Amino acid sequence: MSVVVGVLGPVEAWDAAGAAIALRGPRHREVLARLVAAGGRVVPVEVLAADLWDDWDDPPEGAVAAIRTFVAALRRALEPGRPPRTPPRVIVTAGPGYALRAEADVWRFEEAARAGGSPSVVLARLEAALASWRGPAYAGMAWAEGERARLAEVWLRVVERRAQALLDLGRAAEAVPDLDAHARAHPWREEMWRLLALALYRSARQADALAVLREARAELAGRLGLDPGPALRDLEEAILRHDDRLAFGDAAARVWASAAAAHDRVAPGAGPRLEAAVGLMRGLAVTGGEGLVAAREHRAAAVEAAEELGDAELVARVIGAYDVPAIWTRSDDPAQAARVVGAAARTLDRLAAGAAPATRARLLATIAVESRGGGSARARAAAAEAVEIARGLEDPVLLVFALNGAYMQEFGRTGLSGRRARIGAEIVEVAARHGLANYEILGRLIGLQSACAIGDFDAADGQAARLDVLAVRHDRPLTSVFTAWYRALRRAEDPAAAFAGKEAAYREAAGSLAGAGMPGLSEGLPALASLCLRLRHGRAPEPVDPEVYGPFEPWVRPVLRPDADLRAVPDPPSDLLAEAMWALLARAARARGDDVAFGRAREALRPAAGELAGAASGLVSLGWVREVIG
Numbered sequence: 001m002s003v004v005v006g007v008l009g010p011v012e013a014w015d016a017a018g019a020a021i022a023l024r025g026p027r028h029r030e031v032l033a034r035l036v037a038a039g040g041r042v043v044p045v046e047v048l049a050a051d052l053w054d055d056w057d058d059p060p061e062g063a064v065a066a067i068r069t070f071v072a073a074l075r076r077a078l079e080p081g082r083p084p085r086t087p088p089r090v091i092v093t094a095g096p097g098y099a100l101r102a103e104a105d106v107w108r109f110e111e112a113a114r115a116g117g118s119p120s121v122v123l124a125r126l127e128a129a130l131a132s133w134r135g136p137a138y139a140g141m142a143w144a145e146g147e148r149a150r151l152a153e154v155w156l157r158v159v160e161r162r163a164q165a166l167l168d169l170g171r172a173a174e175a176v177p178d179l180d181a182h183a184r185a186h187p188w189r190e191e192m193w194r195l196l197a198l199a200l201y202r203s204a205r206q207a208d209a210l211a212v213l214r215e216a217r218a219e220l221a222g223r224l225g226l227d228p229g230p231a232l233r234d235l236e237e238a239i240l241r242h243d244d245r246l247a248f249g250d251a252a253a254r255v256w257a258s259a260a261a262a263h264d265r266v267a268p269g270a271g272p273r274l275e276a277a278v279g280l281m282r283g284l285a286v287t288g289g290e291g292l293v294a295a296r297e298h299r300a301a302a303v304e305a306a307e308e309l310g311d312a313e314l315v316a317r318v319i320g321a322y323d324v325p326a327i328w329t330r331s332d333d334p335a336q337a338a339r340v341v342g343a344a345a346r347t348l349d350r351l352a353a354g355a356a357p358a359t360r361a362r363l364l365a366t367i368a369v370e371s372r373g374g375g376s377a378r379a380r381a382a383a384a385e386a387v388e389i390a391r392g393l394e395d396p397v398l399l400v401f402a403l404n405g406a407y408m409q410e411f412g413r414t415g416l417s418g419r420r421a422r423i424g425a426e427i428v429e430v431a432a433r434h435g436l437a438n439y440e441i442l443g444r445l446i447g448l449q450s451a452c453a454i455g456d457f458d459a460a461d462g463q464a465a466r467l468d469v470l471a472v473r474h475d476r477p478l479t480s481v482f483t484a485w486y487r488a489l490r491r492a493e494d495p496a497a498a499f500a501g502k503e504a505a506y507r508e509a510a511g512s513l514a515g516a517g518m519p520g521l522s523e524g525l526p527a528l529a530s531l532c533l534r535l536r537h538g539r540a541p542e543p544v545d546p547e548v549y550g551p552f553e554p555w556v557r558p559v560l561r562p563d564a565d566l567r568a569v570p571d572p573p574s575d576l577l578a579e580a581m582w583a584l585l586a587r588a589a590r591a592r593g594d595d596v597a598f599g600r601a602r603e604a605l606r607p608a609a610g611e612l613a614g615a616a617s618g619l620v621s622l623g624w625v626r627e628v629i630g
Helices: 025-039 047-051 062-076 105-114 119-131 141-168 172-185 192-203 208-223 228-239 249-268 270-285 289-309 311-321 334-354 357-370 377-393 397-407 416-434 437-453 457-473 479-492 499-511 524-535 546-560 577-594 593-609 625-629
Strands: 004-006 012-013 092-094 097-100
Touching: 004 025, 004 105, 004 334, 004 437, 012 377, 012 397, 025 047, 025 097, 025 141, 047 062, 047 097, 062 092, 062 479, 092 457, 105 119, 105 141, 141 192, 172 192, 192 208, 192 228, 208 228, 208 625, 270 289, 270 311, 270 357, 289 311, 289 334, 311 334, 311 357, 334 357, 357 377, 377 397, 397 437, 437 457, 437 479, 457 479, 479 499, 499 524, 524 546, 546 577, 577 593, 577 625, 593 625
Parallel strands: none
Antiparallel strands: 004 012, 092 097
């Protein structure tokens, strides 16, 4: 979205260029802030009126009409260039009220507060979040007292997490000033005292650390009549006995910092640093969330930096080393993926016959994986050649990477879940035999999807159970996102389950997407899942703005709008949801009696007649294809 609304202080709004947008009066700002507080959900007009006039039972006469006037003025301010009679895109009308479809500083702040990753990544994210705080949240708004208190607590947790990240990075002295001020301003927070004492101890100030713990005890006793909790007592005892464990932060951060320093001493050149960085990116990518986002960004930068050095062999190593398993067929960052594909193709051309077979195979596999969902003949050929080379070299790591590329290119038409199942089974067999946990997870996810496609939920249950074990054993949080969605689909297809329970399962699955770092998966998916579920049960779609469907909107539109031009609907992308998109078009065409559009969808779906439309994704279903196409 191009508009950002700020509520971490006085309510403000900024356009895409960062320029302030003029908001008229205090009531206009209150309406905007109330929509932010709803987190993007619909706020009925009556609720807005009751909040703004602080009288739930009896807002003044004309309050609802006034709200509509405020919203109209806000729309003019936030979308000054919107043509007349076109639907608004920032404040949308939905059912009985309004919803905000912009960005908000508080949403970004809370997302940063939850962010995971390495200490350096977490620190950068938290410091940016704290810098966005301009004063008390929702300043001057009486209805926001509870929300203001909640956000103040989130802010304090962010302060504590920032301090912990500094400690983990060995920068204890930097954490002391802020912790000292906050501990005295909020003396009831034992975690703030603990962090301050620990930071002092690691800054070689043992006496000051013990003095802080004594002060904490006095404050807790004097203000609350409480003794210090176990965390403070244990820390004091550890300081008194000079426990060696107190001298170090997070073990992983300590090892990485030491390894990085050693690397710089013995291999200071740009090339070795780039190759080492890609190794780190591989590890970050499987953590999900901020780690995955950082991995994507830094990987592209590493490839571009390697090309600038002009060494084709180095470029090939930097590109090929990022053999991170990929399961979803829509790229999280298509522009970045295109840059990587372009670099791989240029490197192949430069190396030509001089490329080692393994190097060539890795570049080809990269092209196949990163060209997902495109239906490219070049990418299919690259996948086939990569697999052939890997089999000849008998290299299991290279083989599973190449098979990942083959999987990504097995979407040339609908109904190919059987072929993908065979690829997944081979990946599992090779990965399990050689201890390649990340690829065993990939192979089992492919198996789960393929079993769902044909309605074999017993087999899918077995894969999901094994995936949950692997996710915990190898700390792979993204795996749980897919199994959560599978279980929502499983319930949706259970004829004995109540509709309300099915909706609840999908809401819970949607919650797992928050902070996962996979926009290619998450954008529009919750709305699509709700639509599929309601259509499957003969219920009307929810009245929401079509924009919430994201990339699925062209195929959802014919279902939502009877006047949509079915002949103008494009072919769906070649991906895991192709059957679902064709099924939406088929449903709309059949309902409208459009034989041409229906015939087009039927021909596309015919190879998948024995599958559940959409279930090859492991996420959603529109029922058996044979029933959709007749």
